[in-house]
Amino acid sequence: MAGQRQPVSDSRAQVKTPRESTKAGRRLRWLEVGCGAGEVLIALASEHPENDYLGLDVYRPGLGRLLHGLAERKLENVRILCGDSPSLIDRQVSDQSLAGVYVFFPDPWPKNGIINAV
Ligand SMILES: C[S@@+](CC[C@H](N)C(=O)[O-])C[C@H]1O[C@@H](n2cnc3c(N)ncnc32)[C@H](O)[C@@H]1O
Numbered sequence: 001m002a003g004q005r006q007p008v009s010d011s012r013a014q015v016k017t018p019r020e021s022t023k024a025g026r027r028l029r030w031l032e033v034g035c036g037a038g039e040v041l042i043a044l045a046s047e048h049p050e051n052d053y054l055g056l057d058v059y060r061p062g063l064g065r066l067l068h069g070l071a072e073r074k075l076e077n078v079r080i081l082c083g084d085s086p087s088l089i090d091r092q093v094s095d096q097s098l099a100g101v102y103v104f105f106p107d108p109w110p111k112n113g114i115i116n117a118v
Pocket residue numbers: 033034035036037039056057058059062083084085086103104105106107108114
């Protein structure tokens with residue numbers, strides 16, 4: 001029907017469920033897109049040391065605060081990617097490598113400050 005939204009067809013959507021990954025004996029890896037200063041990632045990584053987390057953001061000062069928070073808490077189960085999410089996910093995140101993806105309060109409007117920070 002004209003104007004009706006269609007589901008996105010994307011192989012990245014076919015990630016393994018947490019249960020399947022656990023069966024395979026792997027640590028679960030979760031991605032947060034647009035993690036900002038990483039408040040959520042720090043809380044999750046602290047509560048679930050058995051999991052791995054990947055934070056992705058384009059804004060370096062925010063990621064700097066995340067790195068500081070990780071060092072303060074001696075958390076070693078968070079990795080960081082800095083750059084524009086669509087191209088980074090295509091290049092750096094392999095299909096079926098994630099248990100899930102978090103996106104909280106996405107910020108799709110380009111701002112000069114952010115563009116200049118890349
Ligand atoms: C409103 S903030 C929310 C931050 C965090 N998720 C939270 O809930 O506190 C949106 C974040 O998305 C990031 N962002 C926006 N567009 C992005 C893009 N194309 N790739 C990566 N990060 C992006 C911004 O830099 C910003 O840190």
